[in-house]
Amino acid sequence: MLYLNPPYHIIEGVSLFSDHADPLQYYYLPLMPKLTAIEDKTTGQKIPQIQLIKYRGKAGNGGFLNFDVNIGIEEEALEKIRQKLKQVANLSQTPRLAPVPLVDGTVRLLLLGKQTGDTSNPSSSPQFVLKIDQAAKPSLYGSNQAAFSVALDQYGVTVMEKALQGEMSPIGIVYSLDYLALRPAYSVKLSVDWDRVQKHLDEHFGIDALFVSIDIDKAVDELIESRVIVIEADTFVPEGEDESAVLGRRDQAVNEVRDMITDAFFKPSIDPVKEEKDGWDKALYVADRVSRIATTGGWSSGGTFSYKKLDYTRIDRKSLDVNISERTTVKRSIYPQGHLSGLTRTIAQQGLDLKNFILSVDLDDPWFERRRLAVISRGNFEEDSISSINVRLNYGSSPTNVLLESSNARTQLDWASIVNNSVMQRDITTQYKVTFKGIDGNERPIAVESTPTIFDGDSLEINPRELYSLVHIPIVALSFPWDRYPQVEVHLKYTDEKNGIRMDDSFLLDQSHSEQTWKMFVRDPQQTQFQYKLIYRAANNRDIETPFLDGIDERITLRDPRPNKRSLTIASSLDWNLVDRAFVDLTYDDAKNDVIVEQSFEFNKEDSGSKTFKVDLVNSDYRTIAYQVTLLFKGGRTLEIPPSVTNDRRIILRTDMQGHRIITVQPKKTDFAAKRLAEIQVELNYEDEDNGLSFSDLFTFESNNDRATFEFDYSDQQKTAYRYRITYRYLNGLSRSIDWMTTNTDLLLLPVA
DSSP states (O other), X not given: OEEOOSOOEEETXXXXXXXXXXXXXXXXXXXXXXXXXXXXXXXXXEEEOEEEEEEESTTOOEEEEEEEEEOOOOHHHHHHHHHHHHHHTTOSSOOEEEEOOEEEEEEEEEETTEETTOOXXXXXXXXXXXXXXXXXXXXXXXXXXXXXXXXXXXXXXXXXXXXXXXXXXXXXXXXXXXXXXXXXXXXXXXXXXXXXXXXXHHHHOOSSOEEEHHHHHHHHHHHHHTTSEEEEEXXXXXTTSOOHHHHHHHHHHHHHHHHHHHHHHEEEEOOSSSOOXXXXXXXXXXXXXXXXXXXXXXXXXXXXXXXXXXXXXXXXXXXXXXXXXXXXXXXXXXXXXXXXXXXXXHHHHHTOOGGGGEEEEEOOOTTTOEEEEEEEEOOOTTTTTEEEEEEEEEETTEEEEEEEBTTBOEEEEEEEOOEETTEEOOOEEEEEEEEESSOOTTTSOSEEEOOOEEEOSXXXXXXXXXXXXXXXXXXXXXXXXXXXXXXXXXXXXXXXXXXXXXXXXXXXXXXXXXXXXXEEEESOTXXXXXXXXXXXXXXXXXXXXXXXXXXXXXXXXXXXXXXXXXXXEEEEOOOTTTEEEEEEEEEXXXXXXXXXXXXXXEEESSSOSOEEEEEEESSTTOOOEEEEEEEEETTSOEEEOOOEEEOSSEEEEOTTOOEEEEEEEEEOSOOTTTTTEEEEEEEEEEEEGGGTEEEEEEEEESSTTOOEEEEEEESOTTOOOEEEEEEEEETTSOEXXXXXXXXXXXXXXXXXX
């Protein structure tokens, strides 16, 4: 097996490695690759295996460089190497040579700034090398031949044509070859001065005395320190490699050498005096002793020993000199590399013509040309729910159908060219049909078809959106009160009878799904008007439904259908030492807009915090809230505050609360100018002498659009009537008054007279 052990020889550019067992066996590997040359059996010339093809034509300009390389060596050269190796290695016989046995390897090409594995980078500047085609690995036997094919642009062809005529070509080849070899792993050597060892042990041990292994180890360590016993352990594994197994075997060999010394001068015994004590409490020796027993199996690792007196001057000392070593198999790589030589010298030596290696090609021959057409779908099959696109093409008298699907969105077609007057006919009649999937035929067409067209290009792009469009209508909720309207139904319609479109879709939005998109199928771009209706599903079951509205923008935004709010805060100022509980019943009733909201609150000592009554307003001008307060005292007495209304923002609960009324005052819908009326003045008064209540107010109205409110408190539900008096002032300066009148209405309409 190949042995990584110096000396290494390099002869005639070839690396040579020795064998681990056979001194006459060597392995060779050339340092540089070369062009493959094949012998012409007729002429005897060696033809380099390289060819440069350059082409030009309408399809483009460029070329291809094809060549074979190897790292083999001819038999004549091998014989010369054998003779030189015999001399430099001082061999008695002619050595045998064999190629380095390879287990794996790769080869790559470096050419004009590119190398194997580089991807093309489209650019307007010259690329020189467009693509490199090759096998990733050489043959890995024989001469390790590798074949290359390189695509060049027109600039790369020009450079290569000139460069091949030089002494060195720009073609760089780099091999990376893996092989297995033996190398030293470790070496353990023992060298003993036996006279000094025996003398030292005679002085320290008696023949009849018993000793434990620790005493022997101490004596041996002293001999090692004084260089009487020399143990050398060398490791050849580089740091960083997986050397744990090698180091373990090296340490085992060292322990075996130490056991040899112990076995040479001592023999195991049993202490006859007492039960054996082994001193394992000394932690430093425990691990070493156990390790020795496990690795060497020798009894010198523990127990009791007696010294045996021997005269080693009479024993062949070589029998105890030890040299333990190990060699391991490793995987190594070697990298033969270099630039190939130019063709000038090779061609001159073989008497060849350079023109035979450079081939010029004109691509433009109409008869050989084929009418090629790439059919490419630009449709979004998933987005548009397209099942397939059936493309019908007719070139001359050769009709062809192509079915494009999501898994096959493009295809390449070609026909034998039709040539007229040395010019290829290019016109192709095209037509396509788009078929949809998962479509309700009652709402929209399941297929649309284009009109026939003439196409003379090379790439036919099919864009289905030329026949229709999908208008995306986003439905988005912005700051929407999902707590009041947990769900919103959106109904959408789009109709185009001429094109057979009658779309009717609906979406259900909630807080988790607050956005949707409606895809509106449109064939007439001038007709994109759609209608939508919203149904707000309220938490209190008082749903709000809009009529169908025209979509002005290509977007539907959901907002609060009742953006105007009315809130009333109820705060307690009750003495909870007197009052046990308080109830407040509130009602907002907008009968004209069918809005009624009712809610009740309870207050007590434990729950006396303020509470809020909220209403969504349709009529932002109508803000009146009716309420009634009931107080339960701790003595069992109940007090009901008379029904009240308020336009304020808050109510304060007190034990002395009164009922509260609000009277809306406004003129009737009569034109003041028609009556020559300048203004109307009204005085209002409420009195309850028994309860000490008196309220008065005065309002002036200058048009029938003016409004006013008269508010007063009352204690007795039987005394809620109030009085009013009207004074009319005319444009001529005259005035007229109507005497006091009594009424109990909540809406006081003033006659215009």
